[in-house]
Amino acid sequence: MPDRPEIVCICGSTRFMEEMLAANRDLTLAGVIVVAPAVFGRPEDRETDEKITDEQKTALGALHLRKIDLADRVLVINPGGYIGESTRREIAYAHATGKPVSFTDPV
Template structure:
C-alpha cells in the first residue's frame, strides 16, 4: 500500500526590526507575534546593556558587525518584516534594514503608523 503524505504548512516567519533602545517593545512584539502563531526571528543581543561579551571595545565592534550580518540573514529567511517603532521612532540602522527588506521584496508591517513618504 502506498504511503500517504499529509501536506503540511509551516507558520509564517516574521523578522522583528527596531532599535534595541526599545528592547521591551521588541519583547512585547515577539510575544504578540508568537501568540498569533508566527515564527519570530528577533534581535538576540542588546548591546546597549552592559555585558561581559562586549565589554572589550575592539571585540564589541567586531561583534556588532557580525550581529548586523546575522540579522540581515533573518530578513532573508522571513516571509515578512515587522518594524517595532514605539512613538513612531525609526533610527538609522532600522532605516537601512527597511531598505534591505524592501530590496528583497519582503512585506513590511509597522507597530505604529508611519507618515507616507
C-alpha cells in the same frame, strides 16, 4: 493553507527591547515563527567589559539581514515613529528583497 507557520522578522532599535519582547510573545502565541534580535546592549554593560564591540555589532547587523532573508515579512517596532540608521538599512534591505514591511507606529 501554507505548510508552515508565517515567519516574521522583528526589526527596530534595541532601545525598544521591552516592546520587541512583547511583540515576539504576542506573535508566537498567535502561531507565528519569530526571528528577532537576541542581543541587546544592556545599560548596566555600558561601564563594564561586557560591552558589545564594534566588530560584534557589525557581525550582528549582517546576521540580522540573514534573518530577514528567512522571513515572510518584517515588523518594525518603532514607538513614537522612531527609526534609527540600522533599522533604516534593514528596511531598505527588506524592500530590495521583496519582503513586506509593516510598522507598529506611524512613520
